[in-house]
Amino acid sequence: MTETSRNLASAATGGPIIAVDGLTKxxxxxxxxxxxxxxxxxxxxxxxxxxxxxxxxxxxxxxxxMRRADSGSAFVGGIDVHRDPQKVKSIIGVxxxxxxxxxxxxxxxxxxxxxxxxxEKVDVDAILEEVELTDRRKAYxxxxxxxxxxxxxxxxxxxNKPQVLFLDEPTTALDPQAxxxxxxxxxxxxxxxxxxxxxxxxxxEAEELCDRVAIMDRGKIVQLDSPDRLIEQLISTGFTAxxxxxxxxxxxxxxxxxxxxxxxx
Amino acid sequence: xxxxxxxTIASLKMYFRNRQAxxxxxxxxxxIMLIFGLLNFDQFSPPDVGxxxxxKNEASTRFRDVIDDGDDPLLDLKIEDDEEFLRxxxRSGDVDAILIIPEGFxxxxxxxxxxxxxxxxxxxxxxxxxxxxxDVLDSLFxxxxxxxxxxxxxxxxxxxxxxxxxxxxxxxxxxxPGIAAMAIMQAGIFGVVxxxxxxxxxxxxxxxxxxxxxxxxxxxxxxxxRLIVTLLQTYVLLVVGMLALRVTIGDSSIxxxxxxxxxxxxxxxxxxxxxxAISGWAKTEDVAAPVANIVTLPMMFLxxxxxxxxxxPDWLGNISQFFPLTYLADGFREITVDGAxxxxxxxxxxxxxxxxxxxxxxxxxxxRWE
Numbered sequence: 001m002t003e004t005s006r007n008l009a010s011a012a013t014g015g016p017i018i019a020v021d022g023l024t025k026x027x028x029x030x031x032x033x034x035x036x037x038x039x040x041x042x043x044x045x046x047x048x049x050x051x052x053x054x055x056x057x058x059x060x061x062x063x064x065x066m067r068r069a070d071s072g073s074a075f076v077g078g079i080d081v082h083r084d085p086q087k088v089k090s091i092i093g094v095x096x097x098x099x100x101x102x103x104x105x106x107x108x109x110x111x112x113x114x115x116x117x118x119x120e121k122v123d124v125d126a127i128l129e130e131v132e133l134t135d136r137r138k139a140y141x142x143x144x145x146x147x148x149x150x151x152x153x154x155x156x157x158x159x160n161k162p163q164v165l166f167l168d169e170p171t172t173a174l175d176p177q178a179x180x181x182x183x184x185x186x187x188x189x190x191x192x193x194x195x196x197x198x199x200x201x202x203x204x205e206a207e208e209l210c211d212r213v214a215i216m217d218r219g220k221i222v223q224l225d226s227p228d229r230l231i232e233q234l235i236s237t238g239f240t241a242x243x244x245x246x247x248x249x250x251x252x253x254x255x256x257x258x259x260x261x262x263x264x265x
Numbered sequence: 266x267x268x269x270x271x272x273t274i275a276s277l278k279m280y281f282r283n284r285q286a287x288x289x290x291x292x293x294x295x296x297i298m299l300i301f302g303l304l305n306f307d308q309f310s311p312p313d314v315g316x317x318x319x320x321k322n323e324a325s326t327r328f329r330d331v332i333d334d335g336d337d338p339l340l341d342l343k344i345e346d347d348e349e350f351l352r353x354x355x356r357s358g359d360v361d362a363i364l365i366i367p368e369g370f371x372x373x374x375x376x377x378x379x380x381x382x383x384x385x386x387x388x389x390x391x392x393x394x395x396x397x398x399x400d401v402l403d404s405l406f407x408x409x410x411x412x413x414x415x416x417x418x419x420x421x422x423x424x425x426x427x428x429x430x431x432x433x434x435x436x437x438x439x440x441x442p443g444i445a446a447m448a449i450m451q452a453g454i455f456g457v458v459x460x461x462x463x464x465x466x467x468x469x470x471x472x473x474x475x476x477x478x479x480x481x482x483x484x485x486x487x488x489x490x491r492l493i494v495t496l497l498q499t500y501v502l503l504v505v506g507m508l509a510l511r512v513t514i515g516d517s518s519i520x521x522x523x524x525x526x527x528x529x530x531x532x533x534x535x536x537x538x539x540x541x542a543i544s545g546w547a548k549t550e551d552v553a554a555p556v557a558n559i560v561t562l563p564m565m566f567l568x569x570x571x572x573x574x575x576x577x578p579d580w581l582g583n584i585s586q587f588f589p590l591t592y593l594a595d596g597f598r599e600i601t602v603d604g605a606x607x608x609x610x611x612x613x614x615x616x617x618x619x620x621x622x623x624x625x626x627x628x629x630x631x632x633r634w635e
Contacts, residue, residue, distance in 0.1 A: 064475055065475075066471075066474060066475060086477045086479075087477070089475060089476060089477040090477040094472075094475040096468060096471060096472055096475065098468055099468045099469075099471070099472045100464075100467035100468045100469045100472070101469060101472065102275070102279055102464075102469060103279065103283070103463070104278065104279040104280075104282040104283055105275060105278065105279055109275070109278070113271065113272075113275050114476065116267075116268060116271045116272075117268070117473075117476045117477070117478050117482075118476065118477065119268075156472075
């Protein structure tokens with residue numbers, strides 16, 4: 001969320017890095033994405049919030065060139081996703097919701113191999129250090145812990161130095177320590193000028209990481225603004241929380257008691 | 266091109282680090298081959314005996330009829346006139362022994378000397394042939410002479426044995442190329458089905474789909490790996506067959522090995538594509554496992570791997586001769602046993618080719634990345 005890096009990236013490219021207009025996707029009778037429009041600015045962390053089945057993942061997968069929309073347009077980095085999905089894929093990094101890599105290839109070998117798929121010679125050591133997997137470089141994917149698997153998945157998403165990084169529920173099923181680690185990693189990646197679009201259903205995650213969030217429900221975006229502005233808007237309608245706001249949360253208690261260091265291996 | 270190379274190397278690495286895959290592809294068929302090869306299943310069917318009838322009288326016809334008793338013959342007689350031809354057959358292992366009935370066989374006041382020629386390397390077949398011949402001659406004599414036991418003259422018939430050393434490999438020569446073919450089928454179908462379904466359900470293929478090149482290059486790398494494994498299996502199993510079971514591979518010339526390699530690649534391609542078709546159609550391992558077994562098990566038993574198709578009833582043999590595995594096993598056998606050249610194996614290659622085309626059509630129709 002560093003203001004300077006965002007402005008730098010923004011100044012370099014000008015307009016929005018993601019532009020979506022009237023995007024619609026149906027599965028039979030179900031309208032999974034219903035005329036969604038939004039833009040993402042270069043260098044920001046853009047969050048997609050919403051309950052399960054709201055259409056977050058479908059929207060993101062259309063932007064990733066993995067699914068075709070029925071109607072509407074989507075541009076990523078100025079490239080039409082419908083017309084040239086392969087070209088979009090080459091400038092983005094993708095972390096899928098549930099994913100796996102090859103058995104019997106080590107972490108380092110897998111990262112190198114994925115680099116080859118993009119025609120990139122990857123500095124495996126640098127990427128491993130970035131995602132804190134240096135000491136697991138020889139491990140097979142299946143032997144990694146949940147948090148390590150997620151970081152591996154992000155490492156692979158970084159091999160082509162992407163302009164936009166898509167993260168689909170990057171901290172689901174992680175313990176509080178691993179989640180905080182993931183947040184720090186995401187913030188470090190943003191500080192290098194990479195635009196990040198993430199989906200989550202953890203509100204504190206969105207508050208911590210996102211410059212702006214879109215709240216989706218039943219295939220439509222119902223609100224889009226910065227987390228602070230959305231909260232202010234709600235309060236201005238006369239809303240009061242049912243519970244008194246405390247100065248710390250139960251999670252703070254948990255972290256305070258168990259420490260911030262990762263428990264894995 | 267570079268990408269293809271990189272993906273193939275990665276694929277090979279993954280394959281050879283998977284000890285289970287290596288066990289099923291190499292050591293398990295090797296074990297089966299050694300067990301069945303050393304047990305020598307030749308003894309379970311009656312010996313094949315070449316039969317020359319120089320008498321062509323009532324007695325010799327009776328002799329033949331008693332031995333060749335319809336459904337359950339004591340010996341499998343192969344009736345011929347040419348002794349030299351039968352000697353060649355004996356030498357190459359196509360018959361196990363020769364019996365020659367003299368002129369004037371069974372006529373009164375004539376000691377009939379039945380000549381017998383055996384393969385010195387087949388004492389078991391020699392024993393059976395001798396015992397059967399003696400028993401039948403005895404009962405025949407009683408029958409013809411119609412004399413009571415106490416008047417029997419033992420010397421009315423004699424058996425004059427002679428030996429030549431055969432070069433035939435019998436059941437072992439039949440078994441080794443068959444097992445190599447079976448191993449290619451098993452590794453092709455099961456190897457592809459289980460790894461692909463894991464890649465599919467785990468999301469490996471989907472993750473590849475998010476890259477600009479997509480998963481198809483990866484599949485080509487996998488196919489190449491499978492073909493390399495196919496060749497390796499063929500070489501290892503045939504060499505073990507040569508060393509442990511004293512089986513020869515044609516004339517052991519480099520041409521024979523090249524022909525074998527071509528045949529193996531045809532088979533490997535077919536069964537890999539068949540594996541692709543099954544894993545494309547089946548969504549989970551629970552569905553794929555029985556389907557893979559339904560495809561492979563009948564072929565294992567009906568394609569002439571452990572026993573020749575000729576032992577089946579005609580209707581079954583007529584069906585199983587068109588099985589993919591039958592073409593591959595027959596093709597291998599033509600080369601290893603008869604030293605046939607690949608250019609004469611058009612029917613086998615065509616059969617494998619047609620099956621590959623069918624499997625490919627199914628695979629492209631049913632395959633899904635997720």
